[in-house]
Amino acid sequence: MLLYLQPDSDVPLYQQIRDQIVAGLATGQLSPGDPLPPIRQLAADFGVHFHTVNKAYDLLRQEGLIRLHRRTGAVVVCEPAPPEFRGQWRERARVLLAEAFVKGIPPEEILAECTALLNSFQPANAHSDLSGGAST
Template identity: 35%
Template sequence: MIIHINLESKYPIYTQVRNQIIEGIALGELKSGERLPSVRGMASDLGINLHTVNKGYKQLEKEGFLQIHRQRGVIVAPEEHRKADDFYREDSGHQVKMVVAEAICRGVSEEEVTRLIKETYQTFEKGGDTDGNSSH
């Protein structure tokens, strides 16, 4: 999996790293138990500060997507660690609420928002290219 950093993005670099790793897991490009580069290695590969990568990795660990071990390194967490919990559902509800609110403010119809969500979901299920739908 290749991570692309967009320095012009409105999203912080650590969020871009986080989001692309989650996309990689969703697309099946990253499998449970698979090793990721160390914080230092990822920072070097991307040409960014290691504290930025560390922040993204720590967020992913907190959210259950990664496990960070001193001896084993950074690995993709097993599926059972990534299952939705009440906090996830509440947070997702808030995020959806904000997407809908912004869509309404920008004059985007309910049908268009629904279509975009369905298309994006189907793209992930098929393991396809998400560049048009990603948040980086």
């Protein structure tokens, strides 16, 4: 589990940290019950202040993805999504998909990209293969 931070990005550092941890959760690099590195250690590893990492962890806690513990540190938990999640997610997806669409990427390709990304998630459990592509 490695983080690649871009200090000059317009995306806040704490958001980058949060995003990459979410991606790590999806790809199975992190699983429920796994501990996250201590705030201060992760901060030292990437040369940011521990407050920045703290804010990222706090975001993840509010989203129900990790739990912060005095002794254990942060552990992955993955609570179920609240009822309003679906609608808010759809609105963000609408904009993201629209961006690709208006830049001329054919819908089939956009869907293929999404399928490929989804297939890269949780490789160990192999939920299902969403692509109609051939294998073997």
